[in-house]
Amino acid sequence: MAETPQSSPPPSQPSSNPGSYDELHRKARDIFPTCFEGAKVIVQKGLSSHFQVSHTLSLSPMNTGYKFGATYVGHKQLGPQEAFPIFLGDTDVAGNTTGTFLHTFGEKWRVRLQGQVQQAKLAGAQGTIERRGTFSTFGLTLANTDLVNESGIVVAQLLRRFTKRVDLGAELVYQYGRQVPGGQITVPSYSARYSADFWTAAATFGMSGLHLSYHHRQTENIQFGVEFESNLNVQEAMTTFGYQVEMPEEGVTMRASVDTNWTVCGVFEKRLSQQLPFTLAISGMLNHAKSAGKFGIGLIIG
Amino acid sequence: MSAIDWEHVPDEELEETLWERFEGLSEMFPSFLQKFVTGTVDWTKWSASTGFWLTRNAVWIAATSSLILFMPYIIEKERSDLEKTQVAQQRQLLLGPAAAVQAAKSPQQH
Numbered sequence: 001m002a003e004t005p006q007s008s009p010p011p012s013q014p015s016s017n018p019g020s021y022d023e024l025h026r027k028a029r030d031i032f033p034t035c036f037e038g039a040k041v042i043v044q045k046g047l048s049s050h051f052q053v054s055h056t057l058s059l060s061p062m063n064t065g066y067k068f069g070a071t072y073v074g075h076k077q078l079g080p081q082e083a084f085p086i087f088l089g090d091t092d093v094a095g096n097t098t099g100t101f102l103h104t105f106g107e108k109w110r111v112r113l114q115g116q117v118q119q120a121k122l123a124g125a126q127g128t129i130e131r132r133g134t135f136s137t138f139g140l141t142l143a144n145t146d147l148v149n150e151s152g153i154v155v156a157q158l159l160r161r162f163t164k165r166v167d168l169g170a171e172l173v174y175q176y177g178r179q180v181p182g183g184q185i186t187v188p189s190y191s192a193r194y195s196a197d198f199w200t201a202a203a204t205f206g207m208s209g210l211h212l213s214y215h216h217r218q219t220e221n222i223q224f225g226v227e228f229e230s231n232l233n234v235q236e237a238m239t240t241f242g243y244q245v246e247m248p249e250e251g252v253t254m255r256a257s258v259d260t261n262w263t264v265c266g267v268f269e270k271r272l273s274q275q276l277p278f279t280l281a282i283s284g285m286l287n288h289a290k291s292a293g294k295f296g297i298g299l300i301i302g
Numbered sequence: 303m304s305a306i307d308w309e310h311v312p313d314e315e316l317e318e319t320l321w322e323r324f325e326g327l328s329e330m331f332p333s334f335l336q337k338f339v340t341g342t343v344d345w346t347k348w349s350a351s352t353g354f355w356l357t358r359n360a361v362w363i364a365a366t367s368s369l370i371l372f373m374p375y376i377i378e379k380e381r382s383d384l385e386k387t388q389v390a391q392q393r394q395l396l397l398g399p400a401a402a403v404q405a406a407k408s409p410q411q412h
Contacts, residue, residue, distance in 0.1 A: 245375055250382055254375040264367045268374035284370045288363055 017132050018167040021139060021157035024193055024202045028213035031225030032242040033255035033267035035285040037062060040298035050074065060296070067092045078104060095120065108132055136160040151177025159191075167193040171206075208232055221246045251279070262289040277302050 038060025046052045056067040072087040085103040101113045112128040130139040137159045145152035152175070159169035169191045176184040189206025198218075204211040209230040216224040223244045230237035242257035251271025258264050265285040272278040281298040318326075328336055 247378065247382065250378065252375075252378050252382075254378075256371040258367070258371070264370050266370040266374065268378075270378065282374065286366055286370055288366075 016134050016161065018135070018137055018159045018161040018169075018193075020130065020137060021159045021169055021171060021191070024159070024167075024169070024191055024204065025211065025213040025227065027200050027215040028202070028225035028227050028242075031215065031223055031244045031255065032227070032240060032257045033265055033283065035265040035267060035283045035294060036060070036296040036298065037283075037285075037294040038064075038296055040281075040296065042298065042300045042302075044300070044302035046302075054302075065092055065094075074103075076104065078107065146177070149178065151179065165195050167195075169193075209237075221248070261287070263287045 036058075038058060040059075041057045042054060043056075044052065044054045050073050052071045052073075054069040054071075056069065058065060058067075067090060069088070069090045071089075072085075073083050074085040076084045078084060085101065088100040088102075089097065090099075091097045096116075096118045098116045099114070102110065104110050108131055110128075110130040110132065112126075112130070114124075114126045115122065116124045124144055126141060126143040128139055128141040130137060137157075139155075139157040141153075141155040141157075143153040143155065154174045154176075155171065156174075157169065157171045159167055161167050171189050171191070173187045173189075174184065175186075187207055189204055189208070191202065191204040193200065193202040199214065199216040201215075202213045209232045210228070211230070212228040214226040218224060225242045225244075226239070227242075228237070228239045238260055240257050240259040242255065244256075245254045246252065251274075253269045254266070256264070256266040263285065265283070267281060267283040269279055269281045272280055279300040281296075281300060283294075283296040283298070285294040287293070328339075331339075
């Protein structure tokens with residue numbers, strides 16, 4: 001299996017390509033819930049097998065508003081879950097828009113372009129080229145490149161599979177511009193990932209801090225995740241413990257997390273009917289140190 | 303307030319409360335014992351009040367955290383288990399005990 005090049009590695013099987021560098025800590029991070037506040041209604045409608053539209057209405061103290069999102073998936077099918085090109089767009093009433101475009105050339109090269117417009121100005125733009133080879137992934141990203149002011153960020157990433165269980169990688173971030181002290185700054189960082197049958201451990205360390213994550217699949221429906229993040233620039237560190245439980249027959253998913261900032265957060269999702277596509281989501285968050293809590297309820301249609 | 307020279311105050315003018323007289327009795331014990339008893343009583347008072355404060359906060363934190371972290375899943379699991387036993391009981395009533403065993407086996411095979 002390791003000898004033949006696979007262009008579309010299914011995410012849960014070990015295949016010869018180690019995946020993208022940004023996805024190293026993804027497995028543990030997916031366990032943790034995203035807590036929201038207030039009421040939220042999301043209507044997702046597929047207009048065809050390639051085009052999907054979503055309307056999000058949120059009522060909360062932080063942001064009350066409406067967002068419209070559209071997704072277009074193209075015809076080039078690389079695997080059971082992946083098809084290209086992909087266009088993702090998101091706008092809200094004030095005109096703030098984000099757009100993402102993904103495509104592959106051949107089977108090895110992937111391109112991703114992201115842009116964000118806020119208040120009629122381009123707030124950020126980013127382009128990534130990635131080559132997914134048989135055993136390695138090499139990515140090059142240019143972010144916020146401003147030709148007029150000569151500033152920008154260049155990121156080069158390399159992730160290589162050394163044995164069936166061990167992946168090693170390195171990343172180099174180069175930022176140049178007038179605001180940067182000294183005109184330019186380079187930050188290297190290194191990472192390693194070990195995948196066993198039931199658990200995965202990943203570590204990233206560099207000058208800006210240490211980031212560790214651990215993911216454990218206890219049974220088919222129960223998963224645990226632990227993440228440790230530290231930032232030496234602001235001298236802060238945080239550890240998060242989380243778990244995810246699913247009951248697929250009922251369509252129930254429960255995710256919860258506890259972290260060292262004395263915050264507990266839980267999100268419970270339940271499918272309201274077997275025939276109708278209604279999902280109820282309730283989220284609760286409590287910060288013991290500040291005695292502050294947030295409650296959210298959401299309805300997802302479609 | 304001017305310092306009072308307690309040695310030369312005549313006995314009739316000394317006014318002591320009951321507790322002060324009781325405290326005065328402690329002078330008959332050697333000083334290490336006085337310090338030991340005082341230290342023990344202070345530590346007991348401190349540990350009782352801190353223990354109470356700790357228990358209060360621990361119970362509150364444990365209760366609210368379990369409410370957020372575990373309660374929805376536990377309620378849902380109880381409800382679904384109850385529903386499954388009810389369905390199995392109904393099948394047993396309708397079709398006999400063999401059907402209930404078969405129904406319990408068949409979801410595991412899928």
